[in-house]
Amino acid sequence: MSHPFLVAGTARGRAKPAATFDVHRIRADFPILQQRVHGKPLVYLDNAATTQKPQVMLDAIRNYFVHDNANVHRGVHLLSQRATQHYEAVRVKVQRFLNAASEKEIIFVRGTTEAINLVASSYGRRFVGAGDEIVISAMEHHSNIVPWQMLCEEKEARLRVVPINDDGELLLDEYARMLNPRTRLVSITHVANALGTVNPIKQIIDLAHRHGVPVLIDGAQAAPHLPVDVQALDCDFYAFSGHKLFGPTGIGVLYGKERLLEAMPPYQGGGDMIRSVTFEKTIFNDLPYKFEAGTPHIAGTIGLGASIDYVQSVGLEAIAAYEQFLLREATEALRGLPGVRIIGTAREKAGVLSFVLDGIHPHDAGTILDMEGIAVRAGHHCAQPVMDRFGVPATIRASFAFYNTLEEVDALVRGIRKVQEVFATCPSCGICTSK
Amino acid sequence: MSELRDLYQQVILDHYRRPRNFRIPPQPTQQAVGHNPLCGDRVTVYLQLDGDTIRDIAFQGSGCAISMASASMMTENLKGKTVAEAQALFQRFHELVTSDQAVQGPDLGKLAVLAGVREFPVRVKCATLAWHTLRAALSGSGDTVTTE
Numbered sequence: 001m002s003h004p005f006l007v008a009g010t011a012r013g014r015a016k017p018a019a020t021f022d023v024h025r026i027r028a029d030f031p032i033l034q035q036r037v038h039g040k041p042l043v044y045l046d047n048a049a050t051t052q053k054p055q056v057m058l059d060a061i062r063n064y065f066v067h068d069n070a071n072v073h074r075g076v077h078l079l080s081q082r083a084t085q086h087y088e089a090v091r092v093k094v095q096r097f098l099n100a101a102s103e104k105e106i107i108f109v110r111g112t113t114e115a116i117n118l119v120a121s122s123y124g125r126r127f128v129g130a131g132d133e134i135v136i137s138a139m140e141h142h143s144n145i146v147p148w149q150m151l152c153e154e155k156e157a158r159l160r161v162v163p164i165n166d167d168g169e170l171l172l173d174e175y176a177r178m179l180n181p182r183t184r185l186v187s188i189t190h191v192a193n194a195l196g197t198v199n200p201i202k203q204i205i206d207l208a209h210r211h212g213v214p215v216l217i218d219g220a221q222a223a224p225h226l227p228v229d230v231q232a233l234d235c236d237f238y239a240f241s242g243h244k245l246f247g248p249t250g251i252g253v254l255y256g257k258e259r260l261l262e263a264m265p266p267y268q269g270g271g272d273m274i275r276s277v278t279f280e281k282t283i284f285n286d287l288p289y290k291f292e293a294g295t296p297h298i299a300g301t302i303g304l305g306a307s308i309d310y311v312q313s314v315g316l317e318a319i320a321a322y323e324q325f326l327l328r329e330a331t332e333a334l335r336g337l338p339g340v341r342i343i344g345t346a347r348e349k350a351g352v353l354s355f356v357l358d359g360i361h362p363h364d365a366g367t368i369l370d371m372e373g374i375a376v377r378a379g380h381h382c383a384q385p386v387m388d389r390f391g392v393p394a395t396i397r398a399s400f401a402f403y404n405t406l407e408e409v410d411a412l413v414r415g416i417r418k419v420q421e422v423f424a425t426c427p428s429c430g431i432c433t434s435k
Numbered sequence: 436m437s438e439l440r441d442l443y444q445q446v447i448l449d450h451y452r453r454p455r456n457f458r459i460p461p462q463p464t465q466q467a468v469g470h471n472p473l474c475g476d477r478v479t480v481y482l483q484l485d486g487d488t489i490r491d492i493a494f495q496g497s498g499c500a501i502s503m504a505s506a507s508m509m510t511e512n513l514k515g516k517t518v519a520e521a522q523a524l525f526q527r528f529h530e531l532v533t534s535d536q537a538v539q540g541p542d543l544g545k546l547a548v549l550a551g552v553r554e555f556p557v558r559v560k561c562a563t564l565a566w567h568t569l570r571a572a573l574s575g576s577g578d579t580v581t582t583e
Contacts, residue, residue, distance in 0.1 A: 359452070361499035363474050364443070367555060371439050380475050393475040393497055422443050423500075 021322045026314065027403050029054045040373025043408045043415075048193050048221055048352055048399030049377050051246045053307070060306035061248065061299050071295055073272055087298050090305035091288070097308050098238060098255050099229040104287040105261065107254040108296050112220040113143040115239030115254035116187065118291065119216055120147035122264040123185065130156040132184045135213075137162040137170055137199075138389055139192040142382040144218045148187060157184070164389065168195035168344040172203065179211045186215045190222035194383040194397065195344030196327075196352030198226070202233055209234065214260060220244055224401070225323055225350045227316040230255055242300060246401075247307035251300030254291070261287050268293040319402040323351040326400045330409045337416060343395050351400035354381075357419060362394040365419045369396075372415040441551030442558070443500065450504035455511050456493040463491075465575055469568030471560055471582040476502045480510075480568040487517050492569075499561050501552060506565030508546050518573060525566050532562045 027033050030052045035042050044052060064086065070079035072087045088103075095103040109115045128134065134148045138161050152159045160183075162175040170188075179186075186208045191198050205215045214236035219228060223240035230238050237260070242251040256264075266273055266284055270293030275283040284290050311319070330353050334340050339358040357365055366378030377397040380387045387394060398412055463481035470477050476498030483491035492510045496503070509528075513521050523542075530537040532552040539547045552562045560582040571580045 363476075363499040363558075363561065364501070367442070367558060368439060379473065384475070387475070422439065423448060 021318055021402075023322070023403065023405050027405075029056070029310070030403055031055055031058075033403060037373050037375075038371050040371075041411075043372075043374040043411045045398040045400065045404065045408065045412060046375045046377050047224075047401040047404075048244070048381075048397060050243045050249070051224060051401050052403070053248070054246055054310045056310050057247060057303050057306040061303045064299050064302045069299075072298055073289070083298055086302050086305075087296070090301045090308075093305050093308050094253050094255075097228075097312070098253075099231050100255050101231060102258055105255055105258050107256065107261070107288045107291045108301055109239075109252050109254050109291075110250055110297070111241040111243070111252035112218060112239045113147075113241075113252075115237075115252055116144055116216065116218065117147045118254055118267045119185075119187075119237055119239075119256070120151045122267045122291075123214075123260070124151040124155065126263065126265055128152075128155050128157050128184045131182060132157040133160050133178075133180070133182045134158070135160045135162060135175070135178055135183055135186045135188075135208075137175075137188050138164045139168060139170070139195055139197060139386055140187075140189055140383070141193050141218065141220070142384070143220075144187055144189060145385070158182075161385075162188070164197075167346050168192065168197045168386075168390075169346045170197070170199055170204075172200070172207075175204065176207050179208060179213060181211070183208075183211060183213045186213055187218065188215070189218040189220075190228075191219075191225065191350045191352070192344070192383075192386070193221045193352070194354055194381040194386045194395065195346065196349040196354065196399075197344060197346040198222070198348040198350050200348075201235070205234055205236075214257075221350065221352070224311070224319075225316075226320050236260055242304040242307065245304070245307055246311060247304040248297075248300040251297045251304050253304075258287060261291070266290050266293070270294045272296075314402060320350075322402050323400050326404055326406070326409060327351050327353065329406060330398065330400070330412065333409060333413045334416070337413065337420075339420060340416065343390050343392065353398045353400075354395040355398075356392050356395050357416070357423075360419060360423045362396045364423070365396050365416075368419045368422055369412075369415045372411070372418055374412060374415045376412075438551065438554045442555060444548045444551070446545060446548050447500060447504040450507040451500035454494075454503055454507040456507065456514075457495060458493045459495060460491045460493050463493075465572045467568050467571035468579040469496075469564045469571070469581070470579055471498070471502070471564055473583065474499070474561070476561065476564055478502065478506055478565050478568050480506070480565060480572045482569075482572050484518070487519070489513050489516050489518065489521060494565060494568075498564070499558075501549070501558055501561040502564050505546075505549055505562045508544075508549070509565050509569065512544050512546060513569075521569065521573065525570055528566055529563060532559050 032052050068082040070083040072084040091103045091106045094106045160178050163171050208215045216237035219238050219240040224245045238255040243249040273285050273293040275285050341356050343354040362378035379394050460481050464484045465482040468479050478496030481493045492513050494506045567580050
């Protein structure tokens with residue numbers, strides 16, 4: 001028995017999750033999963049792109065609009081007070097979710113992309129100058145590349161990229177060598193969206209701190225799958241998106257250490273982020289409001305709160321263990337198929353399985369899998385440099401959430417066989433398609 | 436499943452595996468690059484015009500079965516045709532892959548097998564990438580065309 005959640009030796013000869021994780025009960029909480037597509041039961045394996053929503057989250061948003069809808073931080077009337085109360089309660093929820101020291105360190109943003117842009121724009125404006133360096137890695141999503149490129153171009157700073165090995169793991173020695181007195185910030189992903197690699201972020205942060213360099217962690221692919229403790233990590237910034245955490249789109253979180261956020265100028269100007277405004281001088285509001293200009297996504301925030309509650313009721317430790325089980329089963333099954341090459345074979349991975357099929361373009365595979373009811377992502381996953389690194393134009397990516405089942409892994413395997421069947425060549429010449 | 440069989444007919448898979456005119460002609464008079472930024476498909480179409488006649492047409496690139504087969508069959512069809520005929524065929528082909536009302540005529544030839552694409556709206560851009568690139572090459576603008 002390799003894991004407390006798994007019991008070995010079933011009739012099918014493979015490990016099985018123990019009764020402690022009742023995936024079928026969990027699936028009942030997600031109405032969208034009950035449907036059929038193209039006449040087949042939906043097998044949703046595109047969770048790294050966005051996750052599905054539990055009924056409690058949908059109810060929370062509906063209840064807010066039905067009972068409490070009002071603007072926050074403004075009215076003296078009861079509805080505004082209730083809306084503000086619910087909105088701010090989620091901030092405390094997120095603080096506990098990340099184990100942040102204070103709720104002032106929780107900034108609501110549109111998503112991970114906006115969180116990174118906020119830091120690039122605000123921290124960058126104040127602390128990055130000509131000749132300075134920003135360090136990212138070769139496995140980043142475009143959203144953790146482009147904002148830094150824009151900053152570096154504007155400031156005449158230099159973008160340094162930590163290389164990765166053929167398994168998709170960060171080369172830590174190279175990273176350590178890259179840090180120097182000109183390094184102003186390190187921005188690295190916790191879990192790589194196209195490869196599934198889990199980075200040793202504690203080590204990454206410790207190494208940067210030896211040089212007094214703050215670190216931003218892109219947690220978009222991590223927060224839904226792993227417990228995160230920003231204080232234990234001593235992380236300076238941590239960003240994640242609500243919609244990948246079973247919450248709504250358009251809401252996300254930037255955690256930042258109070259000391260750093262205090263030193264940073266506002267990101268956007270507007271209402272809510274000010275204490276007083278005259279045409280001569282404006283006094284900015286305190287944290288976290290200094291970074292929340294304009295009416296926020298109140299309903300989205302409340303939805304995010306409900307999805308965090310939901311995830312915590314299942315338990316991130318249990319989720320991580322169950323998803324590791326699915327990933328291991330899927331990886332083994334795909335390894336057993338001829339003509340399949342897995343892209344991203346790091347020792348530490350979270351529920352992402354990227355692969356290519358010999359002689360078959362990922363888009364064609366994606367279409368055929370879709371006709372089998374299987375939703376996967378086929379493309380470059382907004383990580384073109386990763387695709388270039390592995391010499392492929394695109395991959396097929398199956399990404400798991402805790403509502404996926406072993407039966408769905410089997411469906412994926414059958415689906416891949418079907419793709420290969422459609423593209424099969426005749427055994428004698430290997431070129432023509434007569435079967 | 437019949438939609439899938441229509442989409443991936445043998446002739447399409449054959450052109451994907453063994454694309455015709457997959458080369459760079461010795462002296463192209465016109466060329467253009469087409470790119471689908473959503474999937475990364477990339478194709479370069481080369482033309483050698485002799486007055487108004489397409490003396491030679493070839494392509495290079497990488498992409499899915501639909502985009503490669505479409506490019507391959509396009510080059511087969513257009514060799515020896517006039518520029519006006521090529522422009523007309525562009526319209527006919529576009530209708531073929533987007534409209535249920537499209538009339539299949541002899542001018543389309545083998546290209547008619549791509550009609551199955553119309554059941555897969557997200558794949559229409561794959562089928563038309565080479566054609567948009569052709570049009571850019573004919574107009575001689577020299578810009579990279581994208582599907583977005």
